[in-house]
Every structure is written in structure tokens, then in C-alpha cells.
Amino acid sequence: MTQMPYYASAEQVMRDRSEYARKGISRGRGVAVLTYADGILFIAENPSTTLHKVGEIYDRIGFAAVGRYSEYETLRQAGIRLADVRGYSYNRRDVTGRVLANAYAQTLGAIFTEQMKPYEVEVCVAELGEQPRRDELYRLTFDGSVVDEPDFVVMGAQAEAVSAAIRSGFQARLPLREALALAASALASGAAAAANGKAAGAGTVQALPPQKLEVAVLDRNRTKRTFHRISGAALRDLLGAPDGPEPAPDGPSTPGDVGEDSSGSPA
Amino acid sequence: MAERGAGSSGLPPGYLSAAGSSFVDFLGQEAAHLLPARGLPAASGAGLAPHATTIVAASFPGGVVMGGDRRATMGNLIASRDIDKVFAADEYSVVGIAGTAGIAGELVRLFQVELEHYEKIEGTTLSLDGKANRLAAMIRGNLGAAMQGLAVVPLFAGVDVRPDHDPLTDEEAVQTPAASLPGRIFGYDVTGGLYEERGYHAVGSGSLFAKGSLKKTWNQQMGQDEVVHAIVEALYDAADEDSATGGPDMVRGLMPSVFAVTNTGIERLDDAAVTAVASQVIAQRQELTEGTRS
Numbered sequence: 001m002t003q004m005p006y007y008a009s010a011e012q013v014m015r016d017r018s019e020y021a022r023k024g025i026s027r028g029r030g031v032a033v034l035t036y037a038d039g040i041l042f043i044a045e046n047p048s049t050t051l052h053k054v055g056e057i058y059d060r061i062g063f064a065a066v067g068r069y070s071e072y073e074t075l076r077q078a079g080i081r082l083a084d085v086r087g088y089s090y091n092r093r094d095v096t097g098r099v100l101a102n103a104y105a106q107t108l109g110a111i112f113t114e115q116m117k118p119y120e121v122e123v124c125v126a127e128l129g130e131q132p133r134r135d136e137l138y139r140l141t142f143d144g145s146v147v148d149e150p151d152f153v154v155m156g157a158q159a160e161a162v163s164a165a166i167r168s169g170f171q172a173r174l175p176l177r178e179a180l181a182l183a184a185s186a187l188a189s190g191a192a193a194a195a196n197g198k199a200a201g202a203g204t205v206q207a208l209p210p211q212k213l214e215v216a217v218l219d220r221n222r223t224k225r226t227f228h229r230i231s232g233a234a235l236r237d238l239l240g241a242p243d244g245p246e247p248a249p250d251g252p253s254t255p256g257d258v259g260e261d262s263s264g265s266p267a
Numbered sequence: 268m269a270e271r272g273a274g275s276s277g278l279p280p281g282y283l284s285a286a287g288s289s290f291v292d293f294l295g296q297e298a299a300h301l302l303p304a305r306g307l308p309a310a311s312g313a314g315l316a317p318h319a320t321t322i323v324a325a326s327f328p329g330g331v332v333m334g335g336d337r338r339a340t341m342g343n344l345i346a347s348r349d350i351d352k353v354f355a356a357d358e359y360s361v362v363g364i365a366g367t368a369g370i371a372g373e374l375v376r377l378f379q380v381e382l383e384h385y386e387k388i389e390g391t392t393l394s395l396d397g398k399a400n401r402l403a404a405m406i407r408g409n410l411g412a413a414m415q416g417l418a419v420v421p422l423f424a425g426v427d428v429r430p431d432h433d434p435l436t437d438e439e440a441v442q443t444p445a446a447s448l449p450g451r452i453f454g455y456d457v458t459g460g461l462y463e464e465r466g467y468h469a470v471g472s473g474s475l476f477a478k479g480s481l482k483k484t485w486n487q488q489m490g491q492d493e494v495v496h497a498i499v500e501a502l503y504d505a506a507d508e509d510s511a512t513g514g515p516d517m518v519r520g521l522m523p524s525v526f527a528v529t530n531t532g533i534e535r536l537d538d539a540a541v542t543a544v545a546s547q548v549i550a551q552r553q554e555l556t557e558g559t560r561s
Contacts (some may be wrong), residue, residue: 003296028539051388054391055387055390056387074283075278075283077285077388077401078278078282078285079278079282080384080387080388081282081290081293081297081384082278082379084280084290084383084384084387085293085294085298085301088290088294088376088377088378089298089301103277104277104278105277106277106278107277107278109277110277116399125274141417225383241370
């Protein structure tokens with residue numbers, strides 16, 4: 001006798017996959033992308049200095065992601081390839097964030113519906129405009145949905161809490177220092193909430209130290225390649241953190257990604 | 268597999284599954300038709316396309332200077348008076364190409380993307396030797412075209428920022444750069460042979476005369492300004508003897524393109540600066556000529 005295949009309704013399958021992906025993503029540490037006066041700011045809670053969550057795709061296009069590192073790294077590299085091939089075969093100006101967002105959306109959507117396991121990632125593609133009103137932020141989710149956000153995008157753990165914290169202080173065209181302070185404190189409150197359980201949030205929130213932050217900008221004042229990482233002394237200066245020796249790390253440095261601790265997860 | 272599902276309008280499967288950080292290799296797998304000089308007819312193409320000529324480079328203790336004339340020729344005709352043959356390869360290296368102008372231009376563009384692509388994928392820059400080797404592989408890939416008379420011969424130069432220094436991330440290293448970095452020069456042959464040159468080197472039809480000039484004017488202790496002078500003078504000498512090399516065009520204001528690479532990055536000297544040096548060279552030659560006349 002041949003075995004009858006188990007029946008599961010399409011609705012049930014999609015629901016299960018969504019739940020699986022959401023669970024994975026919500027475990028990752030937060031990332032915020034927001035527009036400021038001279039460009040677009042990327043900030044991620046990321047103790048690793050080598051496994052980046054934020055990266056350069058092209059002259060005026062940046063990438064940020066949360067979730068499983070190996071999966072969003074695949075997407076980042078594929079995006080760089082797409083951008084470089086387009087820029088090489090047409091012109092550098094013909095590489096746009098919209099094209100990239102569309103390609104990611106199609107890819108994520110196809111993987112979500114056709115694979116056993118969806119990608120546990122959430123991605124933001126940001127394109128710097130010539131003027132602030134031309135800045136574009138696209139948020140892409142694991143199922144291939146794409147949303148065009150006007151001011152800022154928050155992804156990862158406690159995204160709603162962090163998002164609310166940013167919204168309360170956000171204004172268009174903030175100076176870099178203020179935008180960074182706003183996003184860093186919002187991420188810190190999100191991290192604190194994650195550490196203390198959902199109920200927490202009141203009380204003093206400890207700021208995240210600069211070495212736990214990954215910060216980069218797409219800077220309108222630069223020409224050609226506008227992506228630029230801010231680290232070390234420049235970051236300490238911008239955050240107004242004391243310029244002393246770095247405190248001893250409070251634990252092994254691991255990137256906040258779900259992929260790191262679940263190597264044997266079934267595919 | 269994950270890749271198979273990516274529909275026609277998404278990222279092509281090869282983009283997701285590709286390994287490695289070389290743009291040239293990736294193009295070879297996914298879009299080989301975009302590589303320069305592929306699918307040439309099996310006949311000689313010599314004399315079909317404009318030819319670009321003399322490129323000169325000379326090092327100094329703090330970096331390296333590269334210059335090229337602005338002329339392209341087709342047989343006995345001048346195809347262009349204002350072509351650029353020297354380009355910034357990336358932030359810390361410069362490349363100049365002699366030979367078939369069309370293929371040379373494409374190769375330079377591909378080389379620039381190659382270096383940037385590696386930097387973005389890996390998050391760090393290639394070593395200077397690594398860049399020179401990549402260029403050698405690309406020239407080797409053009410050997411078929413070279414044998415049909417469409418050869419290109421590059422000259423590559425730059426400074427080697429310390430291997431772990433990343434201009435994108437290493438803010439502190441940028442603030443306290445090494446006091447000075449020695450410039451290095453790499454010459455090539457059409458088969459992709461790579462030779463590191465000491466002091467100075469030249470390629471192209473006027474290279475014999477340019478090297479002869481530098482042999483007398485260049486020395487190790489020179490600073491950047493003196494080396495720029497020696498380079499412009501070498502190009503002047505090449506133009507003097509070689510009809511395919513253009514001299515400084517005072518009437519149209521077309522000057523050789525000159526780039527300097529130091530530990531602070533690459534810089535193209537503006538026309539005013541090069542004009543001043545060229546005028547100086549011409550004045551010195553006039554003095555010499557008048558000296559012999561009297």
C-alpha cells in the first residue's frame with residue numbers, strides 16, 4: 001500500500017510558516033533605519049564588529065536586516081551582484097532602490113510559498129535621494145510583502161516598542177546627532193524590555209555602549225559612494241559617550257541572530 | 268533548493284547561490300556576454316579602432332604619480348585629442364591603459380567594479396598585490412583579442428594601506444594614517460604577465476622615450492611636485508619623438524591627465540596645476556634651444 005500524503009490546508013501551511021518565521025525574527029536584536037537632515041541613518045544593536053547587519057549595496061543604496069545571519073547575508077550579496085551587474089551594463093544612475101526592493105520581494109515571496117522553510121529575515125532597503133523628500137525606505141518581510149515607509153523603519157526584537165519610542169521623538173530632518181540619540185535610546189529601551197520581560201519598560205533604561213552598536217549612514221554630502229560606517233572615536237563623539245578605555249565585555253560576543261544558536265534546526 | 272523558487276522577476280538563482288567575491292568571475296558565469304571583447308570574429312582587427320598611447324608612472328617616498336597623454340590615433344590620423352587613459356581604480360590605486368581604446372575603456376570600468384564589488388562583499392579592501400593580480404587575470408582573458416591585434420597593456424600603481432585597514436570602517440585609522448606609504452608600480456605584458464617595477468615605468472608607443480627621459484630626471488629622493496614635473500617632462504619627450512603621443516595642447520588647454528596616490532587617497536591634479544608644470548617644462552626647453560642657438 002502506498003502511503004497517503006498527509007493533508008494540510010494551504011491556509012494552515014501558510015499560517016505555520018508565518019508563525020515560524022516571526023518567531024525567529026523576533027528573537028533577533030533590533031535594527032532601526034531613519035531619515036535625518038543629511039541622509040539616512042542605520043543603527044543596529046550588534047556586539048559583533050565583523051558580522052554586519054547593515055551594509056552597502058550601491059552608491060546611494062543601503063541594506064539592513066534582522067533574523068538569521070546566513071539568510072540575510074545571502075540576500076545582501078545577491079543584491080550587490082544585481083546592483084553591480086545593472087550598473088555595469090547600463091549606468092550607475094540606473095541602479096535604484098525600487099528595483100532592488102522588487103527583486104527581494106519576488107525572491108522572498110517565492111521562497112515563502114515554495115519552500116519547506118521560509119527565510120527568517122526582515123530586510124530594509126534604503127535609497128538616498130538628491131533631496132530629503134526623495135529618500136526611500138522599503139521594508140520587506142519574510143513572505144515577500146513590501147512596504148514603502150516615509151520616515152523610519154524598525155525591525156527585530158521589540159519592534160513595536162522601539163517604533164513607538166522613535167515615533168514619539170521623530171521629526172523630519174533631525175540633525176545626525178539628535179537622530180542617533182533618539183534611535184539609540186529607543187533601541188536601548190527595546191533591549192531592556194526584552195531582557196526584563198514584556199512588563200518592564202518603566203524605570204531607568206541603560207544606554208547601549210558604543211561598542212554594542214553598529215552605525216552607518218548614507219550621507220548626502222558625499223559624492224559617488226555615499227555609504228559610510230561610523231565607529232570608534234567618531235561614534236563615541238557623536239553619542240557623547242565618555243572617551244575612555246572600553247569596559248570589559250559582559251559576556252562572549254555573539255551576534256544577536258537566531259542562526260547562531262540553532263545550527264541543527266530542521267530545514 | 269531555495270534558489271529554484273525565485274521567479275523570473277526576482278533575483279536569478281545564480282545571484283543567490285554564487286560563491287566568491289569576484290565580479291569578473293560572476294559575470295563569466297551569469298552574464299558572459301557583458302565581458303569585454305567576447306565573441307570576436309576570427310579575423311585581425313588591427314587598425315579598426317582608435318589606439319591609445321603613452322602612460323608613465325613614477326614613485327616617491329610618500330606615494331606614486333601616474334600620467335598619460337590625451338591622444339588616440341587611428342593609423343596616421345588623430346582619433347581624439349582629449350581621451351582619458353588614466354583612471355582611479357579605487358581610493359588607493361590608479362590604472363592607465365595603452366592599446367585599443369574601446370577594449371581598454373571597458374577593461375578599466377570592469378576593473379573598477381571588480382575592486383568595489385570585492386570591497387562590498389567582503390567588507391574589506393584587497394591588498395595592492397591582490398588588485399594587481401586581478402588585473403593580470405583580466406588581461407590574460409583578453410589574450411584572444413590581443414592576438415587579433417586588439418591588445419591592451421595596462422600600468423597599475425598605488426599604495427598598500429595596511430591589510431587590516433578598511434577605509435569604510437576604520438575611522439581611527441583614517442584619523443591617524445601611517446606617516447607615509449611607499450608607492451608601488453606594476454607593469455604587464457599582453458599575456459597577463461605581471462612585473463613589479465622599481466622607481467618608474469612606462470607603457471605604450473612612446474614609452475621608450477618616456478623611460479629614457481625619466482632615467483635622467485627621476486631619483487628616489489624626489490617629492491611629489493618634483494615627480495609630477497618629471498612625469499610631465501617625460502610625456503613631453505615622448506610626444507616629441509612619437510607621433511602617436513600628444514604633447515600639452517596650449518591652444519586648446521588640453522593637458523596630460525595626472526593622478527597622485529598617497530596615504531590620504533587618490534587625487535587627480537586639476538588642469539591649472541598641470542598647465543603650470545607644462546608651461547615650466549616648455550619654458551625650460553625654450554631656454555635650452557635658445558642656448559644652443561646663441
